Amino acid sequence: MQAPNVIGGVRLPDGGGKTVRLRRGASLSDFAEKINADPAALVQALFNLGEMVTATASVPEETLQLLGAEINYVVDVVSPEDEDRELLESFDLQFGEDEGSEEDLERRPPVVTVMGHVDHGKTRLLDTIRKANVGSGEAGGITQGIGAYQVPLTIEDRERRITFLDTPGHEAFTAMRARGAKSTDIAILVVAADDGVMPQTVEAINHAKAADVPIVVAVNKIDKPEAQPDKIRGQLTEYGLIPEEYGGDTMFVDISAKQGQHIDELLEAVVLTADAELDLRANPEMDAQGLAIESHLDRGRGPVATVIVQRGTLRVGDSIVVGDTFGRVRRMVDEYGNDVEEAGPSRPVQVQGLNGVPGAGDNLLVVEDDRVARQIAAQRDARKRSAQQARSRKRVSLADLDAVLKETSTLNLILKGDNAGSVEALEESLLKIEMDDEVELNIIDRGVGAVTQTNVTLASASDAVIIAFNVRAEGKATEEANAEGVDIRYYTVIYRAIEEVEQALTGMLKPIYEEREVGAAEIRATFRASAIGLIAGCMVESGKVRRGASVRLIRDGNVIADNAKITSLRREKDDVTEVSAGYECGMVLSYPNIEVGDRIEVFEQVEVPRT
Known part of the structure; x- marks a missing residue:
């Protein structure tokens, strides 16, 4: 029995049950750095466990834990919330807590x-x-x-x-x-x-x-x-x-x-x-914290986020970070479109001034300056990309490598919507569509705002369909889509998009064929002709036999040939296409080893609709 730190001949350090904390979407290089090991050794070790992963690729949580268990390490994948809290603590920030004393709290x-x-x-x-x-x-x-x-x-x-x-x-x-x-x-x-x-x-x-x-x-x-x-x-x-x-x-x-x-x-x-x-109750005097409820890209105003301030007061001019976006509050408007200079606890406002469209549900923080906001946003963005790569990476094991190498049908999609929540909901709904193993749905990009030339170029390069929800394509993008033959589908109600994608996936499935019996004949005599070869003199017992049809040759109850063809069919001296039950005929089969008494079953493959 091998020691716990040797996998398939690869020697790795024994963790002795130590806990290693890794972020979501960490790579084998990250793991190797934590335990002072060679990344190539981890790649080899994982290969020996039946998983093929490169050293720098994001690895799913369960794969990291599997590898850790094999070398006696407890792998603790940090939750998104803990990860974000640790990131903010490194900047001396906290989210979700009121500052000050009880006297500072006011009813909200x-x-x-x-x-x-x-x-x-x-x-x-x-x-x-x-x-x-x-x-x-x-x-x-x-x-x-x-x-x-x-x-x-x-x-x-x-x-x-x-x-x-x-x-x-x-x-x-x-x-x-x-x-x-x-x-x-x-x-x-x-x-x-x-x-x-x-x-x-x-x-x-x-x-x-x-x-x-x-x-x-x-x-x-x-x-x-x-x-x-x-x-x-x-x-x-x-x-x-x-x-x-x-x-x-x-x-x-x-x-x-x-x-x-x-x-x-x-x-x-x-x-x-x-x-x-x-x-x-909340403290209205502290730096604002809140949540982005919705966000969209406005042609005239740029990225616009609807936020609810949960504690503190948000003011025009504040440096803010919202999820993986950052900026300075350039303008705030209330639900009636009126400008407001500040928003206290529980106040919903639309904020302009961010560098991008944040995700719905992202937390909002006021920070001391734009530099801190940029640094937090950049780290969150890197972490989000790694986690997304780990989630979307298709795991390939040695057991299913053969199937992966075969041609598979993949529907590539690019999602664009009017706001972040709609795009997220559409993506989740599409990924929940039950699909056969033969087809695959791959969302290669998603975003908020109109369909751009960049989207069309990406769709053209990856044979993708663009799903546009409550948005349209820009002028140049439409021209390029027409020139490149890119399919842009426009929807205003979400379930129609889901329905059509489901139908498209069903259409990509390889057809199912069912075998149907056409007829049967028995070989009563055999004749040899120098120009043709061995001829079977047959009596058609049921159905019909057809020239070019697939046949199964049965001898003493055993299948001798399971997919031979009738290459020639004659009735007396005439070439015919088919002979019905009760008549004699002569036929030549693509399988030459025939004997008197052999039974010939004629069948065809018929496509049947999927249920």
Whole structure:
């Protein structure tokens, strides 16, 4: 038995059970540097374990842990959150904590996410609250991005404010709804009184519970004759949402978003829940921290990020880093398009001045100057690329090397969308499409904004299709796409894109063929002709025999030849194309070793549709 530090003859240092911390997407060179080993030795060791990886390629987490276990090291792959915290600590920064003492903390408005099943009235409810119609401008009436809005209200003669997040309702936006729940204080669950608990209703409940967020239930559409609010209460008890009138602690409010009924009671329920269950305070005097809720590329304004300030105050002129982008706050506007100079806790604003489009859900930090912002963004960007490479790299083992070397059908895609959340949701939905092993989906690039010439050039070089979601191609890009024959598909509703890609992948599958029996004959005599060779004198017993058809030759129950051909077929002295059952014929087979008594089965391969 080999020592734990010898793999296939390659000697490596014995870790003695030590823990090695590696970042996501680390390479074997990174691992070798941590344990004072030769990267080439790790490459060889992994090869002997059945994995082929170069020294500088990003390696998946499980592969690193497998190799570590073999040489007696415990590999601890740092989580994205820990990695980011360590990065910020190296710059003497912290995210997620209020600075100062208790006296510095002030009450802030609750951030509320409206969640629920598609077509249950989430956007109509927000429209009613904001007295503005957003839904009519959405494709298919489905919210396609995340918006943030703050509304004032008066409760017990005191002015209060609530910040609302509008998260998309279509099932493909699960990731976006999940992110909405994680950036919120309270969730309003909208359930239609005439419809009941649906799959996305359950999803929304799970997202809110996972984020440990209190839920207020809005039973909508009570104006409809078929509405059954009590039935909804009964259904939701199965998911742990017990109404207060049933002895539980969840507030239920019956509303009609269309008629504007009981909207004030719903807002009051939100504020009461916030006051009773949450300690919503923040220090407005510290440097701002927050989250990018959505972002997009505006032709006139450049990258625009919708952010919610969680603590501190964001001011025009601040140096900020948002995810792997950085910049200086050049301008801020509120949800009505008005310029604002500063934004305090729970305030949603659109920020201009970043060098790129951040990802939805990226954290925002104010730092001391542009240099620090640039350094943090650069390190985050490098880390993100490594993790992405490790995730997208197709693992090749010795066992499946033969299959990999064979020709496979791959659909390459480039995704462009109007905002970061839509692109992320589209990518996640496409990658979830169930595919046969024969075809592969490969997303080679994704981005926010119009389709550019660079996208078309990349698509041309890699035989990719460009999926454009709520964006169009620029003039020159369209010309180049036409000249190069690049296919650009435009969509405004996400599930149509998913549907068409699924159909394309199905079309790329190699056809399935099924064998069907055509006829059978028995060899009754054999004749030798010098010009032709051995001729089989046959009686056709069933079906038909055809010239050029595939045949199986059976002798004493054993298959002698499994794919021979009928090269010549005669009926008496005439060449014929086929002979039916009950008639005699002479045939010459491509397989010459025939005997009297052999049975000939004629078959054909017929393409069958995939189910």
